[in-house]
Amino acid sequence: MSNFNKNYPKTKMIVPPSNTLIPERDADKLPVLDVRNLGIDFGGLKAVDNFTLTIGKTEIAGLIGPNGAGKTTVFNLLTNVYKPTRGAILLDGEPTAGKEPYEINKMGIARTFQNIRLFNEMTVIDNVKVGLGGSVKENLFDALFHTPRYRKNEKMLNEKAYELLGIFGMEDIAKLKAGNLPYGAQRRLEILRALATKPKILLLDEPAAGMNPSETAELMENIRRIRDTFNIAIMLIEHDMNLVMGICEGIAVLNFGQIIAKGTPDDIKNNETVIEAYLGRKENKKNA
Amino acid sequence: MATQINKPLEKTPISKKLLNKDTITVFIVVAFYAVYSTLIYTNTAGRQMLNMAITISCYILMAVSLNLVVGFLGELSLGHAAFMSVGAYSGSMLSVALLQSTAMPLYIRLPLAMIFGGLVATIFGIIIGIPVLRLNGDYLAIVTLAFGEIVKNVIINLDFTGGAIGYDTKAIYSTPKALLPYAAAAVIISVLLIINLAKSKHGRAITAVRDNKIAASATGINITYYKLMVFAFSAFIAGVAGVLWGHSLSIIKAAKFDFNMSIEILVIVVLGGMGSIRGSVIAAILLKVLPEALRAVDDYRMLIYSLLLILMMLFNSAPQFAKLREKLNIKNTLVYFKNRKEKKGGNVE
Numbered sequence: 001m002s003n004f005n006k007n008y009p010k011t012k013m014i015v016p017p018s019n020t021l022i023p024e025r026d027a028d029k030l031p032v033l034d035v036r037n038l039g040i041d042f043g044g045l046k047a048v049d050n051f052t053l054t055i056g057k058t059e060i061a062g063l064i065g066p067n068g069a070g071k072t073t074v075f076n077l078l079t080n081v082y083k084p085t086r087g088a089i090l091l092d093g094e095p096t097a098g099k100e101p102y103e104i105n106k107m108g109i110a111r112t113f114q115n116i117r118l119f120n121e122m123t124v125i126d127n128v129k130v131g132l133g134g135s136v137k138e139n140l141f142d143a144l145f146h147t148p149r150y151r152k153n154e155k156m157l158n159e160k161a162y163e164l165l166g167i168f169g170m171e172d173i174a175k176l177k178a179g180n181l182p183y184g185a186q187r188r189l190e191i192l193r194a195l196a197t198k199p200k201i202l203l204l205d206e207p208a209a210g211m212n213p214s215e216t217a218e219l220m221e222n223i224r225r226i227r228d229t230f231n232i233a234i235m236l237i238e239h240d241m242n243l244v245m246g247i248c249e250g251i252a253v254l255n256f257g258q259i260i261a262k263g264t265p266d267d268i269k270n271n272e273t274v275i276e277a278y279l280g281r282k283e284n285k286k287n288a
Numbered sequence: 289m290a291t292q293i294n295k296p297l298e299k300t301p302i303s304k305k306l307l308n309k310d311t312i313t314v315f316i317v318v319a320f321y322a323v324y325s326t327l328i329y330t331n332t333a334g335r336q337m338l339n340m341a342i343t344i345s346c347y348i349l350m351a352v353s354l355n356l357v358v359g360f361l362g363e364l365s366l367g368h369a370a371f372m373s374v375g376a377y378s379g380s381m382l383s384v385a386l387l388q389s390t391a392m393p394l395y396i397r398l399p400l401a402m403i404f405g406g407l408v409a410t411i412f413g414i415i416i417g418i419p420v421l422r423l424n425g426d427y428l429a430i431v432t433l434a435f436g437e438i439v440k441n442v443i444i445n446l447d448f449t450g451g452a453i454g455y456d457t458k459a460i461y462s463t464p465k466a467l468l469p470y471a472a473a474a475v476i477i478s479v480l481l482i483i484n485l486a487k488s489k490h491g492r493a494i495t496a497v498r499d500n501k502i503a504a505s506a507t508g509i510n511i512t513y514y515k516l517m518v519f520a521f522s523a524f525i526a527g528v529a530g531v532l533w534g535h536s537l538s539i540i541k542a543a544k545f546d547f548n549m550s551i552e553i554l555v556i557v558v559l560g561g562m563g564s565i566r567g568s569v570i571a572a573i574l575l576k577v578l579p580e581a582l583r584a585v586d587d588y589r590m591l592i593y594s595l596l597l598i599l600m601m602l603f604n605s606a607p608q609f610a611k612l613r614e615k616l617n618i619k620n621t622l623v624y625f626k627n628r629k630e631k632k633g634g635n636v637e
């Protein structure tokens with residue numbers, strides 16, 4: 001900062017564009033995610049444009065919007081699966097530009113997928129242990145010769161993996177093949193695998209998809225419990241309005257790749273544009 | 289339903305350390321060499337069997353190492369013989385040089401040559417590993433195939449390799465009886481190392497890459513590192529096999545390590561089962577022994593051989609057979625009998 005340009009014209013001070021509301025308890029800490037004017041084009045289509053959002057350190061945030069609005073694309077941009085055409089992402093103050101997806105994970109973003117992506121041929125516990133891999137150091141020599149360090153690591157990994165499986169009471173199915181689990185259990189396992197990588201923020205892409213109301217209620221409780229236990233931020237894409245309005249502190253609404261509203265659940269519920277673009281349809285159906 | 293999911297779905301089978309699948313694999317390999325050496329060193333074995341000892345060992349090494357790439361990493365490679373070729377030439381050349389300069393005895397010279405041949409093959413493994421990072425499926429198959437043919441043709445057209453006539457290894461030629469302990473050691477060590485690798489963080493990362501690349505990188509796995517590592521390690525073992533091969537012949541010819549050989553090894557891996565080290569070992573032995581054993585029924589030899597191949601394929605991949613195998617499995621039988629005593633408390637779903 002020593003060599004800043006003194007020739008800039010004097011302008012008035014404004015609130016930085018990414019200054020979205022964040023929970024008051026997080027106000028004195030760096031936001032975990034600070035996304036500015038993020039955008040990507042697929043051919044002529046601006047799939048996401050001008051996406052600006054801040055997420056507090058322990059916030060549960062929601063990203064909603066109609067199908068095809070660009071929600072999953074935002075997750076893919078945040079994890080560098082797609083390289084952004086424009087904009088910047090700061091994770092805990094660090095820019096993530098140019099990083100590989102695995103580096104992004106190591107920096108602190110973990111995610112689940114809309115279409116579940118588990119390591120199907122591996123056991124439940126091994127799926128979690130893959131996630132935990134980053135927490136131990138093992139070189140090829142340790143792996144080939146099962147050195148004392150290897151044995152120490154494995155013991156620790158097993159303990160930690162069972163601990164994580166305990167969150168969803170999945171210890172008893174630890175040795176089953178992940179691909180053979182019922183749908184709900186697969187979704188849970190994907191969350192645990194992501195958590196195992198010790199993220200600062202967890203991105204959940206439609207975690208309640210395909211779940212019945214009681215499962216969804218349970219999931220809601222669990223998401224909150226995860227945030228409270230691990231002190232991390234969680235950002236979720238979800239169509240289930242009860243879930244979103246029930247646990248999210250801040251919500252962003254996406255439509256045709258643009259954020260059309262940001263705010264608390266109450267703000268969103270009462271926002272004219274949102275009701276028109278998104279909730280309105282449901283409301284009409286209910287009234288009809 | 290919601291509450292059921294949180295309940296145990298199925299009791300995890302008791303994993304008896306003694307009946308661990310890896311223990312069985314190691315036992316099979318050790319038993320095979322114990323029986324084979326007994327037959328050979330007591331002169332009970334026929335000439336044919338004696339001559340095949342090293343060939344079988346080389347094919348086991350080739351099959352288990354290719355299985356690392358195809359079965360564990362999930363990438364199709366059609367040029368595996370090239371690594372064996374590189375190992376055979378470089379290792380044999382070192383062995384010849386050492387013998388001529390220092391008259392070094394076999395028990396030091398051969399292990400040194402094996403390591404050297406393995407390392408040279410590793411370098412080639414990394415070279416071919418680099419395009420692998422960008423390619424998948426059919427494209428990778430074509431690149432590895434081309435790689436194998438290029439290596440073969442380059443060796444044939446070089447002078448110091450003996451060109452098309454081949455590289456003269458009469459000086460370092462050793463009898464099967466002399467080589468068998470080294471072959472057995474190479475196979476047993478390789479199998480142990482691969483089994484160890486599979487059970488490590490490295491091994492899990494490799495299978496994760498195979499199962500789902502996008503999820504693997506989202507879980508913090510550096511796909512580049514693991515792919516290169518597998519190609520390098522696999523090439524090392526193939527290189528060692530080549531050195532062994534080179535010492536068992538009086539001349540090595542690059543033309544032998546062609547596309548046909550790569551395919552033969554791939555067939556062994558597929559027959560033995562993707563990702564199954566034990567399967568690769570058994571398939572390699574059977575596929576090398578069968579044609580010889582069937583000489584007795586010469587007229588029907590190829591017919592029986594083909595039928596056996598089809599049967600093996602079915603046994604390994606048909607779902608009905610998979611169920612049958614599960615039933616026949618020793619461990620499951622034990623668990624079954626144990627559960628029958630307790631009974632009740634059925635599975636959810």
Ligand SMILES: Nc1ncnc2c1ncn2[C@@H]1O[C@H](COP(=O)(O)OP(=O)(O)O)[C@@H](O)[C@H]1O
Nearest residue numbers: 042045047065066067068069070071072073074
């Ligand atoms: N890799 C891609 N190439 C081209 N178009 C894409 C790609 N990924 C997403 N899109 C398009 O971007 C838009 C947003 O998709 P998506 O983010 O999946 O929506 P959703 O909000 O339902 O998750 C859609 O029109 C989709 O077709």
Ligand SMILES: [Mg+2]
Nearest residue numbers: 071072073114
């Ligand atoms: Mg989506």
